[in-house]
Amino acid sequence: MARSDNSSEQDKGSEHKKRIGIFGGTFNPIHHGHLINIALVKENFNLDLILLVPVKDPVHKLLNGNISPDDRIKMSELAVSGIEYCKISDIEIKRESPSYTITTLEELEKIYCNDDLFLIIGSDSFNELDTWQEYKKILSGYTIIVLQRPGDIELRDDILKIAKRVEFQKGHMIEISSSMIRDRASKGLPIKFFTADEVVNYIRDKGLYKVDY
Numbered sequence: 001m002a003r004s005d006n007s008s009e010q011d012k013g014s015e016h017k018k019r020i021g022i023f024g025g026t027f028n029p030i031h032h033g034h035l036i037n038i039a040l041v042k043e044n045f046n047l048d049l050i051l052l053v054p055v056k057d058p059v060h061k062l063l064n065g066n067i068s069p070d071d072r073i074k075m076s077e078l079a080v081s082g083i084e085y086c087k088i089s090d091i092e093i094k095r096e097s098p099s100y101t102i103t104t105l106e107e108l109e110k111i112y113c114n115d116d117l118f119l120i121i122g123s124d125s126f127n128e129l130d131t132w133q134e135y136k137k138i139l140s141g142y143t144i145i146v147l148q149r150p151g152d153i154e155l156r157d158d159i160l161k162i163a164k165r166v167e168f169q170k171g172h173m174i175e176i177s178s179s180m181i182r183d184r185a186s187k188g189l190p191i192k193f194f195t196a197d198e199v200v201n202y203i204r205d206k207g208l209y210k211v212d213y
Contacts, residue, residue, distance in 0.1 A: 029203065037120075050086045054076055069093045071202075071206065074202065078196060079195065089108075103133075118167075119144045120145045120169075139163040144165070
């Protein structure tokens with residue numbers, strides 16, 4: 001699976017203005033819930049490409065399991081292998097400075113300078129945007145697609161009011177999470193059907209998530 005970064009993926013000069021979704025996360029590990037959301041967003045918002053951007057050191061959450069960035073990148077690549085509209089970007093993994101979303105968006109904007117970028121986040125992240133670095137620049141400069149599941153809390157009006165454009169992806173309740181997979185793997189329980197078979201095999205072969213938290 002080819003990686004997209006600021007040296008190898010140049011869409012400058014493309015005749016077709018692409019619609020590109022940016023979906024960041026720890027992907028620790030990636031699972032079918034992520035892949036279903038990707039498929040729904042791609043379809044409903046007519047996106048040409050979705051970039052999954054694994055973070056190196058998340059600013060707002062702990063990275064459980066002591067899993068290396070390379071392992072999370074590899075698992076993500078395995079999961080989306082064969083999905084032509086989805087690529088993995090190592091732009092944040094390679095960055096030496098703290099992993100801020102605004103930095104990533106501005107760097108990707110230089111790479112995909114003729115295209116439209118859409119930031120894909122969950123409703124919980126949307127409601128915490130005021131804790132993000134230069135969040136007003138994110139809200140005023142980019143269209144945000146918010147993933148909403150049944151039972152999610154309402155979005156904050158004060159953040160909605162200053163957003164350039166917010167779109168909503170209504171999804172089904174999928175009871176799969178990365179923490180569930182880590183917990184099951186640490187206890188030696190099967191994780192088949194929670195994520196792609198290739199990811200299951202990788203976790204097993206590498207002995208990942210063996211330590212209980």
